[in-house]
Amino acid sequence: MSEALHVHHGEAITHESHHDEHHGHHQETFISKYVFSMDHKTIGKQFLITGIIWAIIGGLFSVLFRLQLGYPDQSFPILETFFGHWAKGGQIQPEFYYGLVTMHGTVLVFFVLTAGLSGTFANLLIPLQIGARDMASPFLNMLSYWFFFLASIVMLSSIFIHTGPASGGWTMYPPLSALRQAGEGQRLGTDLWLISMALFIVSSLLGGLNYISTILNMRTKGMSMTRMPLTIWAMFFTAVLGVLSFPVLLSGAILLLFDRNLGTSFYLSDIVINGEILPNEGGSAILYQHLFWFLGHPEVYIILLPAMGMVSEILSVNSRKPIFGYMAMLGSLFAICILAFLVWAHHMFVTGLNPFLGSVFVLLTLLIAVPSAIKVFNWLTTLWRGNIRFTPASLFAIGFVSLFISGGLTGIFLGNSTIDIHLHDTMFVVAHFHIVMGVASFFGMFAGVYHWFPKMFGRYLNNTLGYIHFWVTMVGSYLIFWPMHYQGLAGIPRRYLDKKGWSSFNQFGDLDKMITVVSIIVFAVQLMFVFNFFYSIFKGRKVTTTNPWGANTLEWTTPIRPGHGNWEGEIPEVHRWPYDYGKDGREFIPQTEPVGENESKH
Amino acid sequence: MQTFFIVAILAIGFLITFQIAKASEYVAVLRGYEKARKQTNRINGFLLLVFLILGLYGVYYCNEKLKGKILGPAASDHGVLVDRMLYITLALTFIVFLVTQIALFWFAYKYQESDNRKAYYYPHNNKLEMIWTVIPAIALTVLVGFGIFYWFRITGNAPKEAMVVEVVGKQFGWEFRYPGKDGILGKKYFKNVDPEGNNPAGQIWDDPANHDDVFVEQEMHIVVGKPVKLVIGAKDVIHDVGLAHFRMKMDAVPGTPTTMWFTPKFTTKEMKEKYGPDFTYELSCDQMCGKGHYSMRGVVVVETQAEFEAWLASKKPQYYVANPDKDPKAKKDTLTATPPVAALVAEPKK
Numbered sequence: 039m040s041e042a043l044h045v046h047h048g049e050a051i052t053h054e055s056h057h058d059e060h061h062g063h064h065q066e067t068f069i070s071k072y073v074f075s076m077d078h079k080t081i082g083k084q085f086l087i088t089g090i091i092w093a094i095i096g097g098l099f100s101v102l103f104r105l106q107l108g109y110p111d112q113s114f115p116i117l118e119t120f121f122g123h124w125a126k127g128g129q130i131q132p133e134f135y136y137g138l139v140t141m142h143g144t145v146l147v148f149f150v151l152t153a154g155l156s157g158t159f160a161n162l163l164i165p166l167q168i169g170a171r172d173m174a175s176p177f178l179n180m181l182s183y184w185f186f187f188l189a190s191i192v193m194l195s196s197i198f199i200h201t202g203p204a205s206g207g208w209t210m211y212p213p214l215s216a217l218r219q220a221g222e223g224q225r226l227g228t229d230l231w232l233i234s235m236a237l238f239i240v241s242s243l244l245g246g247l248n249y250i251s252t253i254l255n256m257r258t259k260g261m262s263m264t265r266m267p268l269t270i271w272a273m274f275f276t277a278v279l280g281v282l283s284f285p286v287l288l289s290g291a292i293l294l295l296f297d298r299n300l301g302t303s304f305y306l307s308d309i310v311i312n313g314e315i316l317p318n319e320g321g322s323a324i325l326y327q328h329l330f331w332f333l334g335h336p337e338v339y340i341i342l343l344p345a346m347g348m349v350s351e352i353l354s355v356n357s358r359k360p361i362f363g364y365m366a367m368l369g370s371l372f373a374i375c376i377l378a379f380l381v382w383a384h385h386m387f388v389t390g391l392n393p394f395l396g397s398v399f400v401l402l403t404l405l406i407a408v409p410s411a412i413k414v415f416n417w418l419t420t421l422w423r424g425n426i427r428f429t430p431a432s433l434f435a436i437g438f439v440s441l442f443i444s445g446g447l448t449g450i451f452l453g454n455s456t457i458d459i460h461l462h463d464t465m466f467v468v469a470h471f472h473i474v475m476g477v478a479s480f481f482g483m484f485a486g487v488y489h490w491f492p493k494m495f496g497r498y499l500n501n502t503l504g505y506i507h508f509w510v511t512m513v514g515s516y517l518i519f520w521p522m523h524y525q526g527l528a529g530i531p532r533r534y535l536d537k538k539g540w541s542s543f544n545q546f547g548d549l550d551k552m553i554t555v556v557s558i559i560v561f562a563v564q565l566m567f568v569f570n571f572f573y574s575i576f577k578g579r580k581v582t583t584t585n586p587w588g589a590n591t592l593e594w595t596t597p598i599r600p601g602h603g604n605w606e607g608e609i610p611e612v613h614r615w616p617y618d619y620g621k622d623g624r625e626f627i628p629q630t631e632p633v634g635e636n637e638s639k640h
Numbered sequence: 641m642q643t644f645f646i647v648a649i650l651a652i653g654f655l656i657t658f659q660i661a662k663a664s665e666y667v668a669v670l671r672g673y674e675k676a677r678k679q680t681n682r683i684n685g686f687l688l689l690v691f692l693i694l695g696l697y698g699v700y701y702c703n704e705k706l707k708g709k710i711l712g713p714a715a716s717d718h719g720v721l722v723d724r725m726l727y728i729t730l731a732l733t734f735i736v737f738l739v740t741q742i743a744l745f746w747f748a749y750k751y752q753e754s755d756n757r758k759a760y761y762y763p764h765n766n767k768l769e770m771i772w773t774v775i776p777a778i779a780l781t782v783l784v785g786f787g788i789f790y791w792f793r794i795t796g797n798a799p800k801e802a803m804v805v806e807v808v809g810k811q812f813g814w815e816f817r818y819p820g821k822d823g824i825l826g827k828k829y830f831k832n833v834d835p836e837g838n839n840p841a842g843q844i845w846d847d848p849a850n851h852d853d854v855f856v857e858q859e860m861h862i863v864v865g866k867p868v869k870l871v872i873g874a875k876d877v878i879h880d881v882g883l884a885h886f887r888m889k890m891d892a893v894p895g896t897p898t899t900m901w902f903t904p905k906f907t908t909k910e911m912k913e914k915y916g917p918d919f920t921y922e923l924s925c926d927q928m929c930g931k932g933h934y935s936m937r938g939v940v941v942v943e944t945q946a947e948f949e950a951w952l953a954s955k956k957p958q959y960y961v962a963n964p965d966k967d968p969k970a971k972k973d974t975l976t977a978t979p980p981v982a983a984l985v986a987e988p989k990k
Binding site for chain 1: 643650654657658660661662664665668669677680681684685687688691695698699702706707709710711718719721722723725726729730732733736737740741743744745747748751752753754757758759760761762763764765768769772773776777780783784786787788790791792794795796810811830831833835842872875876877878880882884885887888889890891893894895896897898899918919920922924925926927928929930931932933934935937
């Protein structure tokens with residue numbers, strides 16, 4: 039297989055550096071090279087660029103609803119120009135508001151931080167870092183992207199229909215999401231949402247199975263499992279989590295489609311809506327929540343683990359020190375992966391869950407803090423006595439650790455059912471998961487993009503813009519989400535678009551304004567990053583050396599712009615773990631270098 | 641026009657930033673890339689330290705500014721436990737927060753790249769790793785222990801003398817039912833729901849326990865110092881009974897009744913004296929339930945036993961409202977005491 043690939047694409051590889059002028063001479067057409075490509079690197083870029091487009095859309099939604107939250111009384115005529123009756127009189131209508139928050143959550147959790155993050159970096163890094171010419175099945179890999187693309191089209195189309203997109207919250211709890219009578223967003227929009235999610239799950243399963251089989255079967259000579267970079271381990275556990283949990287969400291979504299369209303009663307019982315008495319009896323609305331969170335919680339780690347893996351790698355490379363406690367890092371990844379399946383009901387402490395069951399989930403949930411603590415301390419020790427280079431990538435990695443600490447600690451509040459009674463579904467939860475899962479994972483993703491951009495496009499991103507991007511985002515994230523915890527402590531529920539009618543919740547007007555202004559600035563800076571990204575693909579400073587960061591891993595042994603098949607000659611053999619930085623007085627020792635006779639052991 | 645200005649300013653700001661960024665790239669190349677890189681490295685290392693200091697000050701400032709705005713002391717006995725657990729957790733996590741964040745940014749600053757330093761090859765240390773596995777595990781055991789202890793006290797069975805109130809959520813308002821003198825909520829069936837026929841709760845009139853049940857909307861009255869057990873349900877979609885002042889919360893699920901109980905500590909009147917005449921105990925819907933979710937507000941009135949009894953006596957049992965011919969007092973009274981039964985759809989207020 040690898041030999042065949044090598045022979046077929048030999049020509050493509052030699053012409054890679056000036057491929058723009060040479061389309062005609064290739065066996066590959068434009069379509070097979072850039073559209074229906076089976077090259078894992080191109081598929082990774084496709085995931086990344088689609089993810090970026092979704093991130094802009096999802097981010098824009100948050101800016102819109104932040105306008106409503108910060109300035110509930112002000113009219114923005116421009117909104118009416120664009121959104122018509124959704125923003126009558128320049129004010130965001132409740133249906134529109136709920137459509138926006140639902141789409142914001144769905145898009146960012148699934149389309150950006152799942153597909154855009156692990157889709158991008160699993161595809162790009164797995165073959166490159168384990169020494170394979172491509173994925174185990176390049177064809178399934180291509181299908182994985184195109185199912186994602188299809189899911190994107192369906193989801194995007196739901197924004198443009200008359201009754202608007204799904205608006206039941208990204209968790210899509212029935213009966214709200216099961217009943218057309220419950221509101222405008224519960225009509226066609228919800229059906230499209232469910233169909234889109236089903237397609238998305240197919241995509242993520244195809245991808246996940248491929249990642250697992252590639253990692254298990256296609257490692258190069260000498261690349262034992264414990265010589266794999268932590269990025270690969272993280273991608274591996276991510277894929278396992280996805281493969282085991284996404285099917286459960288699929289079943290949940292399909293049962294919901296049945297309830298909506300075929301008159302079944304899986305989730306419905308005893309319902310009187312708008313004066314109409316429905317015939318359904320015997321279903322359980324809570325069943326859906328179990329199915330949803332059985333995916334939903336692992337999903338948090340599907341988002342977070344790749345970021346953790348990349349951060350580990352980037353911190354080590356840029357501290358010029360080995361990652362501290364490789365085996366402990368690996369063990370904690372494994373522990374998180376197992377525990378991720380055993381904590382889902384902590385999202386359901388106040389659903390009437392049996393209190394004893396609740397207490398079991400408290401125990402298991404707080405247990406996750408142990409492997410998380412190990413990871414944090416190991417990252418700190420990796421920095422300790424290093425010789426740290428602050429590239430934009432390593433700054434984002436440091437930012438990730440800071441955010442992971444802050445958001446992880448507030449998780450200890452919410453995982454404790456006693457406190458959760460008060461904080462459940464308040465702004466505290468919003469602040470918590472945005473810091474630990476949203477912003478932290480974005481930081482991991484940015485770190486990855488800055489670090490591997492040279493490998494993807496043979497050019498660098500502009501550093502100055504990168505530093506501005508980091509500092510504004512870092513300061514902005516804390517300004518937005520830190521004070522939000524206080525709103526939650528005051529008991530303000532999530533998804534309240536206007537708190538004027540309340541005497542207990544209307545004391546934070548100035549704070550809401552501040553948060554809105556900062557989020558607009560942060561959003562503008564993300565657009566600057568997107569500009570930097572596309573500009574640098576074509577005009578960035580060129581990479582002149584194969585190993586610009588002085589890293590040990592295999593992707594830096596390929597040509598600057600590797601073709602399909604990655605290595606020109608033989609795939610290199612691996613002789614050591616990937617973290618020999620600063621050993622025996624040498625700055626770094628690539629994995630491909632045989633262990634010397636007098637080398638010290640670790 | 642204003643919007644246009646903002647967009648224009650953003651665009652110009654962006655252009656300038658981009659030009660500077662591009663220029664700095666050229667300057668870096670001209671001055672020698674390595675030299676420029678080392679300088680930026682020092683700047684960023686310094687900024688990390690600045691961020692740490694300003695950030696810690698920001699945490700302090702934010703707390704000073706906002707701590708007065710979170711709700712006062714818990715107004716129920718269970719709420720006191722919730723708050724205590726919260727402060728135990730806060731104390732513990734804040735220490736960890738300080739130690740780890742300071743370490744993170746201090747290490748980053750202190751060990752920034754320098755020509756005089758070589759990175760220390762330090763791949764692992766089993767003893768250290770054991771320490772920071774065991775210490776968090778112990779700390780968490782403490783938290784889990786307290787948490788589960790309080791959790792069982794809060795979710796345990798309500799005392800026998802507790803009064804019972806049924807709370808039902810619907811798009812977008814709250815309905816309450818009191819069991820009357822017999823202390824038993826009568827049976828109900830959702831297919832009996834008939835607001836026009838004066839049976840909004842779907843009570844089964846054949847059940848004698850229903851005959852003295854009182855039905856009211858939007859306002860719940862409970863007694864100070866007396867445990868109250870809420871029997872919670874929903875008519876259409878999932879809602880959530882959120883009582884922020886009491887630190888209590890429970891989902892209202894159609895088809896699956898839930899319960900919670902607590903003992904209010906202060907009457908509404910006492911709270912008004914303390915926090916001003918605008919104070920109200922509010923009941924908020926905490927589970928996304930549709931377009932009026934944010935305005936699904938109920939009011940809780942905590943009063944003395946005597947006040948409560950007088951209030952309840954002023955309400956006519958729903959059985960008599962629905963069946964005026966059965967009402968012994970019907971000949972004497974007109975229906976002035978009729979509770980509002982037409983489906984009061986709380987319009988989203990703007």
